[in-house]
Amino acid sequence: MKRELITHVLTRSDFGATVTVAGWLRSRRDSKGGFSFLALNDGSCFANLQVVADDTLPNYADELAHLATGAAVSVTGTLVASPGKGQQVELKADAVVLHGGVDPEAYPLQKKRMSFERLREIAHLRPRTNTFGAVARVRNALMAATHQFFQEQDFICVHTPIITGSDCEGAGDMFAVTTLNPADPPRSESGAVDYAQDFFARRTFLTVSGQLEGETYASALGRIYTFGPTFRAENSNTRRHLAEFWMVEPEMAFADLSDDADLAEAYIRHLVKHCLNHCEADLAFFNQWVDKTLLARLTALGDAPYHRLSYTEAVDCLVRSGQTFEYPVTWGCDLQSEHERYLTETVFEQPVIVTDFPEAIKPFYMRLNDDGKTAAAMDVLLPHVGEIIGGSQREDRLDVLLERMRIKGVDPETYSWYLDLRRFGSVPHAGFGLGFERMVQFCTGMQNIRDVIPFPRTPRNADF
């Protein structure tokens, strides 16, 4: 079928032209003047196209007068200037074809507002709503902007593996990947499950991060990034955690923590600007119905540099604030959510980059600073979203890395290939991971992360 997208039709002004569009009915309003208004949406943009269907159409009485919300139709008609308010153009139908009807009694979607909780239960139909259509377009824009940003800066996109053999990367519990029969796995003489007989002849898992593999390509191609799914088998029940989420992980050779922070800042700024420039109608909708402060917040991000402070300075700031926290702040403790929120939402009211955390609370691969107490790590915190980026300069000195692994109880044997990067042509390098869904949350104002990914995977939920 040759059809035109509504997003393009709406900007046309060559009235009198014949146009064919197709989509799903959002609403039908009848006029006893002998015609009906059909609000048609094809997903190409936020706005609907208003179709005027006259009762002289041959299938008017039988089909068109009974069209229900959700019905799939195509319309060929004449483009006209709309005499009504609310739209510039409309389509005067010459022919309306009903492709798939809807039983309104059975159709779960209503014309009026529905709760996000309810829509989560019908995740296969929710992209037909205003909100989830808009989320999908914003998410797409952020994905495109991600590739655009890194490609323009000569980063190479690397596809790191989803199935991994590293079982102790320290980023959380992992999902096991196996083809063994769970009811009757092969066992060794000691009675333990014999993974030598499994598909990969070893234990394997879904990746919790592409970082270690990313480092290998950064140690050859210089600047790389990964953009793929990530899996955490944590029993997390919050509005900002998923068991399956997408992460963007750049890695740069010949770079330190400061370069890393510069990159993070430029990247986030690019994403927000791209979103403001390409998703105007969708953002206007979110600003009106989801978060009244969204546009102001995104616009205010502007060009002002983000606040950067060390962990030590952050602790000082929190202590001096006189604020009472549920968890008191002391040097050496990890910052709690309430502390991060206070910094980014109350003190600075914009993104904050905290650097140089105590080495004791950070993983082995983060570079030990010269003070011997802190690691070259950074967190980027966003108002209302929290931690969106975690990154670090990596430990590039073999002897220091080995010592850190020993202290943290990581077996060097299983990381021999990772250690080779330090044995052969080791360079200072740094990178970070950005939680893509959290970025979508930030740009849409959506409160719950389960509503910014098409089919959320969370504890007890892998439907669809």
Next chain:
RNA sequence: UCCGGCGUAGCUCAAUGGUAGAGCGGAUGGCUGUUAACCAUUAGGUUGUAGGUUCGAGCCCUACCGCCGGAGCCA
């Protein structure tokens, strides 16, 4: 996993331990170049599950399941 809240019509929610209701949505009719239309009529219920207390439980008690919010884990 811990703390708190919730679970009643298709949806959103009411209902002192005493006859289960409203709005929206649906159907039907009316009215109108309409914009989340409006007016009238009407259909629609195993109150999450299983026990318990009571003359009587949507309401009180216990357990379980699920959802939501906060915390932890993190992105």
